[in-house]
Amino acid sequence: MNQPLHRFKAEFFKTLGHPARLAILDHLRDGEKSVNELQTLLEVDQSTVSQQLAKLRSTSIVESRKDGTTVYYSVSDPMIFKLLDVAREIFNNQLVGTKDMLQQLNEEVP
Amino acid sequence: MNQPLHRFKAEFFKTLGHPARLAILDHLRDGEKSVNELQTLLEVDQSTVSQQLAKLRSTSIVESRKDGTTVYYSVSDPMIFKLLDVAREIFNNQLVGTKDMLQQLNEEVP
């Protein structure tokens, strides 16, 4: 049943399963950002950003580069963005589905 | 900051973040399966499968069809498999990375 691999993959997806972390990844689409920049973009406090980044690091989704006292984060594999894009397509499909359904419901009413 | 959308997407990824649910999706790659079939394939008890299926249903990742007393589940959007495939590629990349690293380490030893 490939337990260990599924466990591993589950960790990966679980890491993506948090609004703040998804927001971070979205901001990293146009290149690396410092913790400070992310903090102001997300409007959450320092330790929260740092903790979420730590989790993203723990699954190797992001990597960090230190320059003086500031730490820059970037997505470690561009394929991550492809994954997010595919996810977006799935959401779009779903939304289109429900939109059509609503439309049909409306059409039923004379 | 697009909070609600990120919340929504997070729910989606969180749902994928569980070994048993990933295993279920893998089994659904070759078409629909009944709860019973999944139960024997996964070797877990009935209520557990049912619960995980419920969670997958709640995010519209799978859908169900009833025939008599048996319920057949299938993935509602083939794009889900594409997503899993992209994820697999990401894992492969990571593994190749660590493999290369191990190799380099070995080469350093005379």
Added chain:
DNA sequence: ACTGAATATAAGAATATTGCAATATTCACA
């Protein structure tokens, strides 16, 4: 060495998820 700035980690309460056992529901058929 001392100070301030940037980031990380620790600790603990609050909340959410999971797994298991028991109970409910739904359906086919005698």
Added chain:
DNA sequence: TGTGAATATTGCAATATTCTTATATTCAGT
């Protein structure tokens, strides 16, 4: 209608995650 088979739901204890606050660490400049 009653019975069994297939699936779903419920109720909790166990576990894991998140949020917040406080404290550490690391580095540059003086």
